[in-house]
Amino acid sequence: MTHNNPSLRVRFAPSPTGYLHVGGARTALFNWLLARNQGGSFILRIEDTDAQRSSKEMTRIILDSMQWLGIDWDEGPYSQAQRVQLHRDKAERLLAEGKAYRCFCSPEQLGEKRKAAERERRAWLYDRTCLGLTLDQVRKQQQAGLASVVRFCVPQTGETTFQDLIQGEIRFENRLIEDFVLLRSDGMPTYHLSVVSDDIDMRISHVIRGADHISNTPKQILLYQALGEPVPQLGHLPLILGQDKKRLSKRHGATAVEHYRAQGILPQALVNYLALLGWSPGDDREVMDTAEIIRRFDLSHVNRANAVFDSAKLEWINAQHIQRMDIQKLTEIVKQWLDDARLLEQAFTKDSTMIKEAVEMLRPRCKTLHDFSRWGRAFFVNDFDIALEGRKKYLSHPAIFPVLGELAQRYEALAEFSLATAEHTLRQLALEKNLKPGDLIGAVRVALTGNSVAPSLFDVIVYLGQQRTVTRLRQAADIS
RNA sequence: GGCGCUAUCGUCUAACGGUUAGGACGCGGCCCUCUCAAGGCUGAAAUACGGGUUCGAUUCCCGUUAGCGCUACCA
Numbered sequence: 001m002t003h004n005n006p007s008l009r010v011r012f013a014p015s016p017t018g019y020l021h022v023g024g025a026r027t028a029l030f031n032w033l034l035a036r037n038q039g040g041s042f043i044l045r046i047e048d049t050d051a052q053r054s055s056k057e058m059t060r061i062i063l064d065s066m067q068w069l070g071i072d073w074d075e076g077p078y079s080q081a082q083r084v085q086l087h088r089d090k091a092e093r094l095l096a097e098g099k100a101y102r103c104f105c106s107p108e109q110l111g112e113k114r115k116a117a118e119r120e121r122r123a124w125l126y127d128r129t130c131l132g133l134t135l136d137q138v139r140k141q142q143q144a145g146l147a148s149v150v151r152f153c154v155p156q157t158g159e160t161t162f163q164d165l166i167q168g169e170i171r172f173e174n175r176l177i178e179d180f181v182l183l184r185s186d187g188m189p190t191y192h193l194s195v196v197s198d199d200i201d202m203r204i205s206h207v208i209r210g211a212d213h214i215s216n217t218p219k220q221i222l223l224y225q226a227l228g229e230p231v232p233q234l235g236h237l238p239l240i241l242g243q244d245k246k247r248l249s250k251r252h253g254a255t256a257v258e259h260y261r262a263q264g265i266l267p268q269a270l271v272n273y274l275a276l277l278g279w280s281p282g283d284d285r286e287v288m289d290t291a292e293i294i295r296r297f298d299l300s301h302v303n304r305a306n307a308v309f310d311s312a313k314l315e316w317i318n319a320q321h322i323q324r325m326d327i328q329k330l331t332e333i334v335k336q337w338l339d340d341a342r343l344l345e346q347a348f349t350k351d352s353t354m355i356k357e358a359v360e361m362l363r364p365r366c367k368t369l370h371d372f373s374r375w376g377r378a379f380f381v382n383d384f385d386i387a388l389e390g391r392k393k394y395l396s397h398p399a400i401f402p403v404l405g406e407l408a409q410r411y412e413a414l415a416e417f418s419l420a421t422a423e424h425t426l427r428q429l430a431l432e433k434n435l436k437p438g439d440l441i442g443a444v445r446v447a448l449t450g451n452s453v454a455p456s457l458f459d460v461i462v463y464l465g466q467q468r469t470v471t472r473l474r475q476a477a478d479i480s
Numbered sequence: 481g482g483c484g485c486u487a488u489c490g491u492c493u494a495a496c497g498g499u500u501a502g503g504a505c506g507c508g509g510c511c512c513u514c515u516c517a518a519g520g521c522u523g524a525a526a527u528a529c530g531g532g533u534u535c536g537a538u539u540c541c542c543g544u545u546a547g548c549g550c551u552a553c554c555a
Contacts, residue, residue, distance in 0.1 A: 015555050050554060107553065114552095123482040124551085149553055167485065176483060184553040191555045215484060215550035238486080238548095245547065273492095276504090280493055284503045303493075306548060310491050313505045323518075365517035375516090393515090423514095441514040453516040 001037075002295055008040025009205045012073075013080075013195070015047040016058035019256035020065040022309065023210065023240045023248055026274045030237060031208050032071045033275065033297040043202055044076035049084065049194055065257040069267045070290060078202075080194055087189035087197045090227060091150050091182045099226045100182055102148045103130040104141050125178035126151070150183035152192075152223065160218040165206070165235030166302050172218040180219055192216065196223040204232050208299075211236040211306075212247075235299060238278050238306045248309055260314070264337065264369030266325075269318035276317075277307045287320045319367040330363065331356040337369045338380060347380045348468070355380070357463055361455040378449040379463070386476070390446035390453075400443050401477045403433050407444065408473035417466040423458045447476030 242252035
């Protein structure tokens with residue numbers, strides 16, 4: 001069921017330090033699904049404040065991956081780096097109101113204390129050395145040229161709790177939260193300040209993000225409260241894990257959306273699979289198009305436990321989408337794929353009607369677009385190899401070659417070349433040569449397609465036509 | 481170590497106190513068949529453990545265990 005809540009505003013805020021990985025894509029997707037289901041807005045914000053690690057190129061790739069997935073945004077992309085003044089202003093305000101304070105402790109000093117605490121197996125929180133500094137002392141230190149950061153003054157009593165949209169109630173004791181840094185010594189805002197500041201200014205109503213942010217949440221809630229702003233609704237998505245149950249990362253190999261695109265995964269299949277990773281429609285439906293997922297999406301059906309990424313199931317979903325897609329559409333996609341693989345330029349067929357025939361035959365055995373070019377090469381170009389496996393299985397006996405030559409002869413002589421005549425001719429020849437029909441069919445299949453695995457042979461023969469069939473049979477007969 | 485979150489077949493999940501614990505991927509078998517798929521039928525496979533609450537717990541509460549996450553002047 002879709003709704004119309006224009007006040008619902010969600011955002012996806014990737015940092016452009018790498019490709020869009022499936023975890024990020026899933027977060028983006030769930031935000032987008034919520035916005036589309038609720039009739040709200042989906043805002044894209046690039047968190048590029050870490051100049052060292054961020055790049056324009058990565059931003060471009062992330063945007064490209066999102067567009068490919070069909071995840072479109074209503075506002076943005078905003079650059080967080082261009083908003084630092086807004087962040088600073090808020091820190092200044094907190095400073096003026098006594099809700100934040102200057103800290104002159106050096107990273108070295110802090111590191112010492114942290115290490116000492118670790119040695120004694122004590123939990124370490126910033127010890128508030130600089131909290132008691134008078135205005136005078138602060139001025140003096142600054143005049144002396146000492147660098148300082150701005151720390152948020154965290155209330156030391158009570159607890160911060162929130163009702164997580166996905167995880168339920170979560171509570172933290174305030175005394176276990178340290179006075180975290182708002183402004184670095186170079187004046188740049190830190191993550192907590194930036195996110196809260198931007199989410200406030202962008203009127204974000206629902207923050208849906210990975211569960212790895214749960215521990216950050218109380219700090220951010222405290223910031224909202226100190227700034228006198230309402231806290232948005234919060235929802236934390238379970239993490240996506242690798243087969244080893246560790247959080248999915250580059251170590252697991254294929255994590256970039258880009259990668260799956262290159263493998264021949266369809267965007268709607270990846271969307272479908274990712275949606276099912278943590279969410280279920282509540283019944284047994286699994287293969288869905290994006291419109292149906294939008295219609296049925298609902299935060300209350302999001303699971304709380306982490307999920308292992310299973311590429312076998314992704315491939316199955318992809319295969320399902322390939323099977324069900326409109327043949328005309330699929331044909332265009334395969335044609336584009338062949339073109340990108342530089343296969344189309346040497347193809348004996350460039351017209352969509354013939355490609356369509358091949359796609360129809362091939363698709364029940366293709367899980368990815370890549371399978372079309374891998375297993376279907378001989379359907380598009382004349383230049384293909386005979387796989388060793390097929391050679392061993394059906395062309396190992398030398399007596400088979402003259403039979404292939406003979407079949408070529410008879411096919412060439414056929415006045416009417418059709419499925420019926422092609423089949424009859426072949427079976428007749430097998431009978432005469434005392435061959436099992438299956439063996440001859442297998443040998444011909446290898447000769448015509450290069451593989452021992454292919455669609456129904458006589459369909460293939462009709463598809464290739466008399467000329468190419470005869471030529472390929474002769475070529476195979478000659479390799480003896 | 482501290483804090484937090486989580487826990488149903490190998491994996492993704494359904495169940496919102498009462499079911500022979502359902503579906504899907506993967507795996508095995510059968511059917512179809514010129515191979516391989518697709519398709520159909522089918523088999524094995526789960527409530528982590530221990531206490532409560534209740535007439536009755538997968539479900540609610542507590543503990544144990546395990547996994548994951550956070551613990552920076554990164555985001």
